[in-house]
Amino acid sequence: MAPLKPYWKQPSHPDVQDVVVSGADFMTKSLSKVTVPPFGLFAKFEFPPCDVADKATYATVQMGKDEHLNLNSDLLYINHSCEPSLHFDMGSMRIVAGPKGLRPGDELTFFYPSTEWDMAQPFDCFCGKPTCKRVISGAKDMPFELLKGLWLNDHIHDLLEEQASSQQYQLGSVPGNDGGVRSAQLPEAVLNGRAEKLNGTDANVDTQGLGLLRRGVTSREMSGEMGGDTTVRV
Ligand SMILES: [Zn+2]
Structure with missing residues (x-):
């Protein structure tokens, strides 16, 4: 630091x-x-x-x-x-x-997101490890894939569960709701991977790289698969 x-x-x-x-x-x-x-x-x-x-x-x-x-x-x-x-x-x-x-x-x-839910300032990680996540934020704004399998505190697990259920509620009840825009800090590879997954399920999403960013698909939306529900409803 x-x-x-x-x-x-x-x-x-x-x-x-x-x-x-x-x-x-x-x-x-x-x-x-x-x-x-x-x-x-x-x-x-x-x-x-x-x-x-x-x-x-x-x-x-x-x-x-x-x-x-x-x-x-x-x-x-x-x-x-x-x-x-x-x-x-x-x-x-x-x-x-x-x-x-x-x-x-x-x-x-x-691992900072193992304790921190919200971080004012995401940062670029240069830890050099093979599994480096590249951009580190609070767990709230990390794509769920990047947290899977890692040791996290119970309060982070609880907050992730709450986030997932609230997101499922939002997807079902507020069509097109963008929520907060945090995805600008997400690693490109993750966004690309997500874009591919979204491509088959959501005709309204612009899946062309930065277009996805501008629309503001949030990490919450992107973590909508947490509960095993791979269908994105809009
Ligand atoms: Zn790292």
């Missing part, structure tokens, strides 16, 4: 975390100082230093449908990756290793 002037005593987690500042742009990242078995405990979210936040910011983690915490520690320097080394498990308020476990020197990362 971009540099940030810490207002807490550093290092906050000296036994487990090394914060590294590198490059001309002074980007920060975190490395593990410990060995942790798969799904083993790396650190806990403790209050303090954490405290409850009124709303989501760059320095918060979402811990429930409407609840956020301020990290107030070096844990803020754990970057996003599409193949993360850590899971932020907000149900147990623990940070645990991913399925590969952790070794000293491994970069500490987690």
